[in-house]
Structure formats: C-alpha cells, structure tokens
Amino acid sequence: MPTPFSERGLDVLVIGGGVNGLACATRLAQKGRKVVLLEAAATTGGGAGEREFAPQYRAPALAHLTQGLDDRLVAAMDLQRHGLSFHAPLVTTVLSGDFAPLAVTAGKTSGHDAQGWAELHGKLSAFARVLAPFRQMRPLRLAGETRYFELAKRGLGIRSLGKADFREFLRMVLIDVYDVAEDELSDARLKALLCFDATLGAWLGPRSPNSLILYLDRLARGASPLLPKGGMAALAGAMSRAAEAAGVEIRCNASVERLLIEGDQAVGVRLQGGEALRARLVVSAINPRTTFQKLVGAADLDAGFAQKIDHIRSRGAAAKLHLALSAAPNFRGADLQSRLVIAPSAAAIERSFNAVKYGEVPAEPVMEVLLPTAFEQGLAPSGHHILSAIVQFAPHAPKAGLEAARAEMLERSLAVLEAQAPGLRASVLHAEMLMPQDIEARFGMVGGNWHHGELAVEQMLFNRPTFAAAQYAAPLPGLWLAGAGSHPGGGINGAAGWNAAEAILQAKARTTAKEGALA
Numbered sequence: 001m002p003t004p005f006s007e008r009g010l011d012v013l014v015i016g017g018g019v020n021g022l023a024c025a026t027r028l029a030q031k032g033r034k035v036v037l038l039e040a041a042a043t044t045g046g047g048a049g050e051r052e053f054a055p056q057y058r059a060p061a062l063a064h065l066t067q068g069l070d071d072r073l074v075a076a077m078d079l080q081r082h083g084l085s086f087h088a089p090l091v092t093t094v095l096s097g098d099f100a101p102l103a104v105t106a107g108k109t110s111g112h113d114a115q116g117w118a119e120l121h122g123k124l125s126a127f128a129r130v131l132a133p134f135r136q137m138r139p140l141r142l143a144g145e146t147r148y149f150e151l152a153k154r155g156l157g158i159r160s161l162g163k164a165d166f167r168e169f170l171r172m173v174l175i176d177v178y179d180v181a182e183d184e185l186s187d188a189r190l191k192a193l194l195c196f197d198a199t200l201g202a203w204l205g206p207r208s209p210n211s212l213i214l215y216l217d218r219l220a221r222g223a224s225p226l227l228p229k230g231g232m233a234a235l236a237g238a239m240s241r242a243a244e245a246a247g248v249e250i251r252c253n254a255s256v257e258r259l260l261i262e263g264d265q266a267v268g269v270r271l272q273g274g275e276a277l278r279a280r281l282v283v284s285a286i287n288p289r290t291t292f293q294k295l296v297g298a299a300d301l302d303a304g305f306a307q308k309i310d311h312i313r314s315r316g317a318a319a320k321l322h323l324a325l326s327a328a329p330n331f332r333g334a335d336l337q338s339r340l341v342i343a344p345s346a347a348a349i350e351r352s353f354n355a356v357k358y359g360e361v362p363a364e365p366v367m368e369v370l371l372p373t374a375f376e377q378g379l380a381p382s383g384h385h386i387l388s389a390i391v392q393f394a395p396h397a398p399k400a401g402l403e404a405a406r407a408e409m410l411e412r413s414l415a416v417l418e419a420q421a422p423g424l425r426a427s428v429l430h431a432e433m434l435m436p437q438d439i440e441a442r443f444g445m446v447g448g449n450w451h452h453g454e455l456a457v458e459q460m461l462f463n464r465p466t467f468a469a470a471q472y473a474a475p476l477p478g479l480w481l482a483g484a485g486s487h488p489g490g491g492i493n494g495a496a497g498w499n500a501a502e503a504i505l506q507a508k509a510r511t512t513a514k515e516g517a518l519a
C-alpha cells in the first residue's frame with residue numbers, strides 16, 4: 001500500500017488530466033506546492049489525445065487542432081524543451097458548392113474579394129487583440145473600488161482603438177455574424193468561412209444574436225489554427241512531461257467517485273475502488289455540473305447555487321467523424337496539408353443549425369476536415385490515410401433515437417464528402433461517428449458540449465459557470481474550478497487552468513499577509 005497522501009503533506013489534488021488540469025497542476029507545483037493529478041483515463045490529454053479507432057488506424061481522440069495555447073503556459077512550462085513543436089500555421093481551404101477551392105491564410109486570400117477579406121479580418125483582429133487580455137484574468141465581480149479600477153484599466157485598451165473604431169467595436173461586438181458577412185463580403189466562400197468559424201463547436205447558427213463575439217474569441221486565442229508535430233497526442237505528452245518535471249505526480253486510471261467533505265469543507269476525494277486521498281485543496285478541471293452534481297451532491301450545496309448549476313446550458317451540436325481510407329482523397333485538387341472547410345454558403349450553415357433545433361439530422365452537414373496522415377507517418381498502414389472531421393450540426397436530442405440519427409449523420413456526411421472528393425466512399429475501410437451523446441460518455445463533456453458549457457454571452461466572464469463560482473473558487477471551501485467550464489472556456493488553450501492556479505496562489509498570498517498582520 002502506498003503511503004497515504006495526507007501523511008506526505010499533499011497540498012493539492014487536481015481532478016482531470018486535460019490541458020487545463022495539466023496547466024493548473026504544473027503552475028502550482030512550480031510554486032512549491034505538492035500536487036497529485038488524477039486522470040480517469042489510461043493517458044492524459046482528454047479531448048487532446050489520440051486513439052486507435054480501428055486496428056492500425058490512429059486518429060485524434062476529439063480535437064485535431066488548436067487555435068493557439070496560452071502564451072504564459074507555453075513559456076513557463078518550457079514546452080519546446082519537452083518536445084512540443086508545431087507545423088507551419090495551416091492554410092484553410094474552403095470547399096463551397098461548385099465554386100473552385102479557395103485558400104485562406106489569416107487575412108490573406110486570392111479572388112475578387114481579397115481586399116474586403118483583408119480589411120474585415122484586420123478590423124476584427126484589432127477588436128480581438130483588445131479583448132485578448134480578458135482571457136488571462138479572473139472575471140471581475142464589479143463590486144468594490146479596486147475591481148472597478150481594474151475594469152477601467154481594461155477599458156482603456158478598448159478606448160485606445162480611437163473614436164471611430166471604438167464606435168464600430170460597440171456596433172459589431174454583439175451582433176450576428178451572418179449580417180457582418182453580408183455587409184462586409186461579396187465572395188460566398190468567404191462568407192461561409194466567417195460564419196463557419198464563428199459557430200464551430202457552438203450551439204448557435206450564423207443568424208443567432210451575439211454570434212460574432214465567438215469569432216472574436218477565436219481570434220483572441222490565435223491568428224491561425226495550429227497542428228502539433230506528432231499530432232494532438234504530442235501536445236498532451238509534452239505538457240505531461242513538463243508537469244512531471246515540475247514535480248507533479250500524475251496518476252492515470254484514477255477515477256474520482258466523490259469529494260470528501262468534512263465540516264462544510266472539501267478535504268480530499270474518494271476514488272472508484274474506495275481509496276481515499278486527502279489534501280489541503282481540491283481542484284476540479286472537469287465539467288462543473290459533474291463536479292457539483294456528482295462529486296459534491298446537492299446536500300452539501302446551497303439550494304440556490306445547486307439550482308443555478310442545474311441550469312447551465314451545455315448542449316453539444318458537433319459530431320466527430322473518423323474514416324480509415326485505403327487511398328488519399330482528392331478534394332478537387334486542394335492541398336491535403338491544409339485545413340479543409342466544407343460549407344456551401346452562410347445560409348447552408350444556418351439551415352444545418354435549424355435542423356438540430358428540432359432534433360433532426362441536417363440534410364447537408366458542414367464540416368472541418370483534416371487528414372493527419374498528410375502530415376505524419378505511422379498513423380495508418382503505408383499508403384492509407386486517416387480523415388478526421390468535426391461535423392456540424394448534430395442533434396443534441398435526436399427525435400429518431402441515437403442509433404438512427406448516428407446512421408443518418410454518417411450517411412449524409414459521407415455524401416457531402418463524396419461531392420467534394422469523388423471516389424472517397426469507395427476507399428472507406430472503417431468509419432466511426434461520435435455523436436454528442438458519445439462525446440459526453442467518452443470525455444465527460446456534459447451534453448457533448450466541447451466547452452463544458454455553451455459559450456454564449458450570458459455564460460461568459462462573471463457568469464461562467466455561475467456568478468458565485470466565476471472566480472475559480474467554489475462556494476464550498478477547499479474546492480476550486482480549473483476546467484473549460486470556467487472563464488474563458490475551452491479550445492485546447494489552457495487559459496482556464498492557468499488562471500485558476502494564479503487565483504489559488506493569490507488567495508494563499510492574501511491569507512499569509514493577513515496572518516502576518518495579525519501576528
């Protein structure tokens with residue numbers, strides 16, 4: 001039997017070995033805390049991992065790209081030294097109806113609307129740069145002179161845009177992305193790309209109010225999508241090595257069954273199998289609803305808070321498709337070492353979302369496609385390929401039942417792929433379609449939502465996951481939150497975990513200062 005952690009002076013237990021859990025655990029360990037990270041799966045990484053979905057065919061477990069890691073953790077964890085590097089920022093190739101494929105790199109493209117795209121992308125990127133600092137701070141409670149001062153300082157960044165740009169920012173920040181596309185662009189392919197990127201992974205369509213802010217959030221994470229060399233599993237591996245180098249003890253196959261609560265305070269966890277582990281603090285980097293409803297339970301929560309947790313909207317509308325192919329597909333001559341976006345038009349994206357609102361499978365799903373085997377060897381037998389696609393939109397509550405919806409979703413997705421890559425269907429050796437329900441079961445994402453709670457204006461900043469838990473400290477003493485369900489959300493970025501660690505360290509510093517003043 002191992003020595004009980006409490007006897008070893010354990011400071012922190014971190015639940016969840018995804019990107020945020022690894023970031024939080026590492027930061028705390030770097031500051032001298034004794035940290036043990038508990039991961040239910042056999043390996044760390046969560047949605048940023050890799051799995052064999054058919055014999056000899058390995059695909060990204062869920063996410064296949066990152067829009068950019070938080071620069072604080074990249075530097076402080078020295079991820080390059082631990083083996084992390086990236087391919088060049090990916091070109092996005094838009095496959096839209098019968099139009100020719102269009103290559104887009106950040107604010108650059110070809111075609112008749114190149115200038116319009118450059119101007120719009122430049123303007124939105126400037127707005128995103130102003131919003132980016134909010135991602136690296138605790139959400140403000142807007143109470144007290146100090147907090148108002150902090151808000152005012154952040155506001156100065158917005159005002160630095162200048163009067164005209166400031167007015168434009170206020171006009172655009174909460175409108176829908178469809179109208180922006182119609183007003184600012186003339187190329188249907190660029191309109192489709194803008195609307196697709198704004199709604200990727202979200203429970204809203206291009207015409208939904210406030211949809212543009214999700215595009216700004218995407219730009220605030222990074223200018224272009226990135227693919228780690230070695231795939232997403234290489235990212236998880238580098239972060240895990242950095243965590244261990246900092247002193248974190250990582251325990252995989254360690255599923256937490258319940259929090260240990262004594263005297264209205266979290267003092268540890270009980271694992272499946274009965275092992276009890278104790279620590280001064282418990283940090284949950286998993287879904288907030290799972291944390292409070294299953295690991296804590298209503299009996300140890302204020303009734304009003306428990307009700308607010310129950311009301312967190314967490315509908316997932318993205319499915320994940322993996323295909324094992326006997327040959328390389330030909331997407332109308334597009335570069336296979338690019339991010340492929342298949343979306344006929346902005347209106348087609350809206351129609352896809354309309355279907356799932358009624359529990360139906362869209363007639364023509366839109367999707368983001370990546371061929372990992374175009375970048376890396378060893379993921380499939382020689383000459384064979386892996387296709388990884390995020391397919392939108394998938395019904396959260398299918399009227400026809402899960403299995404019927406899965407079969408229909410697969411059939412319609414293959415039809416969309418075949419239309420852009422004739423002959424692809426004949427090369428399919430194995431297919432796996434993960435519906436939102438499968439994503440919830442496999443990755444613990446309630447409702448199948450990739451952000452552990454919908455990214456929407458009313459569920460961001462000081463309302464994420466709820467007002468009472470928005471600053472990473474839970475209403476239950478001894479328990480902290482560090483997952484994507486907290487500010488600023490998910491996206492394989494690590495900001496929520498790093499922010500949580502900083503909040504814990506600041507709280508400890510304040511307590512120490514107060515004790516010193518009273519001594």
